[in-house]
Amino acid sequence: MTDELGSDTGVPTPTPDEGVETDYLADSRTASLRTDGGSDGADTDTGETAASPASTGATGEDLLEAYRNKKDAADDASETDAERERRLRRSKNGESIIVDFVANFVAGGEATFEPVKGRVLMSERRLILATSETKTVVPITSIFDIAVGQVPAEVEEFFDYTVMVGYVVGNRRRTTVIGGDRETIEKFSLLLFRAVLNGSTTHVKHPAKVGGRVMDTPKRKTGLHLDYESVVFPGNDELGETEGPFEIDLASVIFFEVIERTIDDEKRLVLSVQHVENGQTVTSEMSMGSRRKMNILGRYLRLIYHWIKSDVRDVEVEEETLEVLVGLYSTGPGIDLASLLDLDEAELASRLGELYDDNLITESELPCDLTPQGRFVVNEEIEGVNV
Template sequence: MTDDSDTDRDASTPPRDDPTARREADARLRTDGGAERSSDGGGASPANTDSNGEDLLEAYRQKKQEDVDEDGEAEKRRQRELRKAKNGESIIVDFVANFVAGGDATFDPVKGRVLMSERRLILATSQTKTVVPVTSIFDIAVGQVPPEVEEFFDYTVMVGYIVGNRRRTTVIGGDRETIEKFSLLLFRAALNGSTTLVKHPAKVGGRVMDTPKRKTGLHLDYESVVFPGNDVLGEGDDPFEIDLASVIFFEVIERTIDDEKRLVLSVQHVENGQTVTSEISMGSRRKMNILGRYLRLIYHWIKSDVRDVEVEEETLEVLVGLYSTGPEMDIASLLDLDDDELDHRLGELFDDNLITDEELPCDLTPQGRFVVNEEIEDVNV
């Protein structure tokens, strides 16, 4: 399968103000989080997307009217129900934003509604409507404010897509939390459910493994990329996942697979204290570009959160101990610490957002796992 784009430009993302906020509910951006699948195959015709876009907008209008007409428990119940268009599409995103739609040469932002289903993104005002099929999206750049609109926006996501044979872009701006939450859902809509060719592990340390490639699915979580096995494909391979906080290095390379040149994402990450390389490939260069964008984005988010964190050696030992043992292990005895000293070290780790609670039992945050994995990599080197 071929695609219309082989671009994979770097994305530079500024630090997060609150790393825990991206997993919290945002009242302004309502979603069921259920965008699981997208087929690949380029842009839809303008006539079809316009008709289906009208269905989606009409479902939104009907839902808004129902919300006005009803009150009490019935209204609350309806607010929780998933809104659907006539063709069964689920509206998974709905919020108000300023945007420049469709590569408008004037770069004049307008205010309107951003709606998204599993299949399409719609930017609607009272006068205009731009419909972007998810399968036409070839690039998602978060946090980059184009020079043409930087005077209007503080934080943006830029979406590149194909209309006919022409590349177009739309820029959506807003507060950081809303844009980042929307962007994660957009990545999931574009990639979740994709058929993926995986070689895991391709290397353990510097040793090349004779591991066969296998087909599997793909699912994006905030903290990981999950390959859930081949149940859908009728096979029984075990699932595995790449913890994005464990990633040390990744690159996109070109390989010949089944007599066809394809992009391969090579990811080095820490697994059970060892450096492991996994290789991931999809037939669509468009999807490979988006997956590279996603890994780069989350990697920079996590790394930026710990950029200014300095952990004392004794406190780092506690963090590594928590990482290496289960919650049932007596960390104080293992590290020969009294209870007061352990409480002090746990408090420091919690204040630096490296663990989820300042009391045991607790888990490491993605930032905490990142710090530990860097330490493990330094030891391995």
């Protein structure tokens, strides 16, 4: 299965064929909540067991209780704001609330397919969609797909921007759709991707290729961490990793494909990513034991690429201004960029202003860094030259 960036990853978008338990979120302190979802079950793609609320030490009530305590203690002036925030955002079993907002959603229940308004809570272990009378609990380990910005036809009249979350309950696949303004949904989606993927044990081969030359690089066992601008593979003593970390700048990615290979007598998905590093095309390969996580990582790469590319789609950079951008990319601090590019100071200042207005650099004057969009433009230019 291949993915030229900008096309579908080949991961099927879950069909929202489940209903929703409807009601409006009233006072959560007096709500009678019951569990809908999150029962034990095997992930049909990976053979992993989807953790239920019970298997992770709670039914979701602890997390909701943390939210209720937050409301009850809002006027307590005996603690500092920081102390109170830390205490109120942690449940009895040590689970932290990392997401808390009100949204319209369609949860994977058994009633009509109709959006309701409620509260979206998320910890490192579970996602909870709560109204005054119902709640849907989605263990993070049960999530097999995250699709951002694709509004299903069944609810397009209700939502402008959504994230669809596919998850497993028992042996059944379900879908929940959460809608809201674009900024809120995008921020929530990034946190959700991180909750699913961060800390995953990953086998990495970097570089697998430099240009077209295959490298005899051994696989490394390491962790994985998502940042907005990069995927980081840190050194990890617990995993026996002694080498330093490396990262893939997502603005430098030019192509990726997901291929199936036999590793240790087992068929696994391998994500092969071509990206620009130090002015040349490098291929890195990574794999995880979970097909579910591999698919979600592919979703994440495509999403960030799409966001960065969308931001520069209508940007037209003059050749002289592009030379300044490439010069910033190629040189370090302390370099006299005006002399290097044979420009006077006024001309350089004007070009920097244009790049800043187009959101390609972080400041309108030196010193400054390239934004992800700026690095994307430079890497496309480098790739064009290499071809």
